[in-house]
Amino acid sequence: MSLARVQSFAISLDGFGTGEGQSADAHFGHAGDRLHEWMFETRWGREMLGRPGGGGGVDDAFSRMFAPGIGAEIMGAGKFGHPGWHEDPEWKGAWGSNPPFHTPVFVLTHHPRPPIELEGGTTFHFLDASPAEALETAREAAKGQDVRIGGGPTMIRDFLAAGLVDHMHTVVVPILLGRGVRLWDGLEGLEKDYVVEATSSPSGVTHVTFTRATA
Amino acid sequence: MSLARVQSFAISLDGFGTGEGQSADAHFGHAGDRLHEWMFETRWGREMLGRPGGGGGVDDAFSRMFAPGIGAEIMGAGKFGHPGWHEDPEWKGAWGSNPPFHTPVFVLTHHPRPPIELEGGTTFHFLDASPAEALETAREAAKGQDVRIGGGPTMIRDFLAAGLVDHMHTVVVPILLGRGVRLWDGLEGLEKDYVVEATSSPSGVTHVTFTRATA
Numbered sequence: 001m002s003l004a005r006v007q008s009f010a011i012s013l014d015g016f017g018t019g020e021g022q023s024a025d026a027h028f029g030h031a032g033d034r035l036h037e038w039m040f041e042t043r044w045g046r047e048m049l050g051r052p053g054g055g056g057g058v059d060d061a062f063s064r065m066f067a068p069g070i071g072a073e074i075m076g077a078g079k080f081g082h083p084g085w086h087e088d089p090e091w092k093g094a095w096g097s098n099p100p101f102h103t104p105v106f107v108l109t110h111h112p113r114p115p116i117e118l119e120g121g122t123t124f125h126f127l128d129a130s131p132a133e134a135l136e137t138a139r140e141a142a143k144g145q146d147v148r149i150g151g152g153p154t155m156i157r158d159f160l161a162a163g164l165v166d167h168m169h170t171v172v173v174p175i176l177l178g179r180g181v182r183l184w185d186g187l188e189g190l191e192k193d194y195v196v197e198a199t200s201s202p203s204g205v206t207h208v209t210f211t212r213a214t215a
Numbered sequence: 216m217s218l219a220r221v222q223s224f225a226i227s228l229d230g231f232g233t234g235e236g237q238s239a240d241a242h243f244g245h246a247g248d249r250l251h252e253w254m255f256e257t258r259w260g261r262e263m264l265g266r267p268g269g270g271g272g273v274d275d276a277f278s279r280m281f282a283p284g285i286g287a288e289i290m291g292a293g294k295f296g297h298p299g300w301h302e303d304p305e306w307k308g309a310w311g312s313n314p315p316f317h318t319p320v321f322v323l324t325h326h327p328r329p330p331i332e333l334e335g336g337t338t339f340h341f342l343d344a345s346p347a348e349a350l351e352t353a354r355e356a357a358k359g360q361d362v363r364i365g366g367g368p369t370m371i372r373d374f375l376a377a378g379l380v381d382h383m384h385t386v387v388v389p390i391l392l393g394r395g396v397r398l399w400d401g402l403e404g405l406e407k408d409y410v411v412e413a414t415s416s417p418s419g420v421t422h423v424t425f426t427r428a429t430a
Contacts, residue, residue, distance in 0.1 A: 013406075014399035074247040106315065138285055172387075174411040174423065178403025184229035188393025191228075196389040205425075208228065208389065 002139050003146045006168040007066045009183075010035040013172060016180035017153030024082045027094050029180060035173050038205045039063055039072060048100060058201045062169060071142025073101050074134050076155035077109040080124065086111035093124060101150075104141040106134055131155075131162045153183040160187055161196075168194075168210040182205055217354050218361045220373055221383040222281045223248040224398075225420075228387060231395035232368030239297045240273050242309050244395060250388050251419045254278055263315060273416045277384060286357025288316050289369035293323040295339065301326035308339060316365075319356040321349055323370060347376045348369075368398040375402055383409075383425040 011017045012035065019031030028035060039045045044063040046054035054060070077086075085091045086109060093099065093107075098119040105124050112126040116128040127134050127140075138147045149159050149168075159165050170183070201207065225249065226232045234246030243250060254260045261269035269275065292301075300306045301425040303325060306355075308314065316397040320339050327341040340356075342349050353362040364374050364383075374380050385398070409425040416422065 014299060014402070138335060147246060159305060165427055172413075172421075176399055176405045178401065182234060184391055186393065187229070187391045190391045195385050197385075198389060198415040198419060198421045199414040204413060206387075206413045206421050208413055208421075 002071075002142060002144055003166040004135055004149055004159065004164050005070070005168070006149045006151075006165060007070075008039065008063055008169060008171060009151050009153075009156060010039075010171040010173055011153070011183050012175050012177040012180075013182050014176045014178065015182045016177040016182045017151065017156070018078070019180040020175050022078060024094075027082070031177055031180060034175055034177075038171065038173065038201070038203045039067050041203065044048070055203070057203075058199060058207065059203050059205065062171070062207050065169065066148075067102065069146050070148045071145025072103050072138040073105045073150045074138050074159075075105060075107055075149040075150035076152045077107060077111075078152045080107045080109070086113070089113070092116055092118065095122075098122075104138070104140070105150070106138050108134055116158055131159045131164055135159075135164055146167060154209070157183060157185065157187065160190060163193070165210070166212045170208045170210075172206045172208060174204050174206075175182055176210045217286075217357060217359055218381040219350055219374065220285070221364045221366070221380060221385070222285075223254065223278055223386060224371060225254075225386040225388055226367050226368070226398050227390050227392040227395075229391045229393065230397045230399050232366060232371070232398045233293070234392055234395040236289045237293060239309075242297070246392055246395060249390055249392075250375045252342055253386065253388065253416070253418045256418065257393040270418070272418075273356070273414060273422065274418050274420065277386070277409055277422050280384065280424060281363075282317065284361050285318060286351040286360025287318050287364045288363040289353050289370070289374075290320060290322055290323060291367050292326075292363055293369070294425045295322045295324070301328075304328070304400050307331055307333065310337075313337075319353070320365070321353050321356070321416035323349055346374045346379055350374075350379055368396045372398060372400065372402065375405060378408070381427045385423045385425075387421040387423060389419050389421075404424050 019029030021029040042060035042063045043054035043056050081094045099122040102121040107126050116124045197209050199207045234244030236244040257275035257278045258269035296309045314337040317336040322341050331339045412424050414422045
């Protein structure tokens, strides 16, 4: 069975998945790197950056679930780039020449353009589609493997509200951003459809997983 | 030194400290008992209810910090009673004839009335005062002991914003209330003044503590 999975999606203690003021220079707005520092301190995170060291504890264990078994990702337009990127026809996304996805990636946007093939197996496809339609397309591309629901907060919230997420791993970072885009708005009672577990880490973050009982 | 402490203040994963629709029959609105079930399953919680059993783990350890060293409490009007209680001059609060506080309790209200002395050492005093003024009054009544900042979410937020809280123990319950009164609004950067720690419990809740570095 091909699952729809959220992996390592970080939010602040007050529930913001991205800060205010996203721009080409500040992908997470005023949040900066603060939502992801825990990940860069894991062995997995260091490997991604080509650096030695890092912790091998629970943060690392969760981080390593990012890629295995994933055959495609769906992401929101705001994860692909800063507001207004669609006005630049040459823009190739905020993820460099060798993005960390290494699969087909479907970008949800009202401004579709031709696919962009980059190094390392990442090809960005652009879709103006509902969550359910996008998931069907991504599942086909994933060839039986799972589909990562990549974020940002708005698109994850939309997929949750549509009942499309089978497994979600969020990481609560002990900071108060105060402003930005919230993950949890309008999801009253979400826990009823899932087994919810919380695991705090010595790093200070808490891993909260939602696992659909039937998946 | 007399500290201002928040103990066992429960919030949902989406940050609500009380639900919507608070009334005489529903002290926490649509949240019901869901924010406090974890506490009723501890040995301490069972003792409060005069029942045997309960768990003796981390939830119990944190729960037991409720009373020791506390000489007075400050609470918001909404913790004392449902909206409109001030219109009933005979109303003695939502906490029964032997409230669980056993100290002077200062109720912040724009409708002060004479003190109410109940069984077990709880006397409710009514203050129309700023957070700083209320804390000064409560400290005097606490005779050198600590003052509990009792909630609800609005008054805790006000005390945090005024920089008056030395130690805060919040309990994140893995449910999404969707509506009600949020604890965290307008507190961007709060963590800078505190050491923040998270401890998840097998019960599913996560204890998050804010401890002022200088207290």
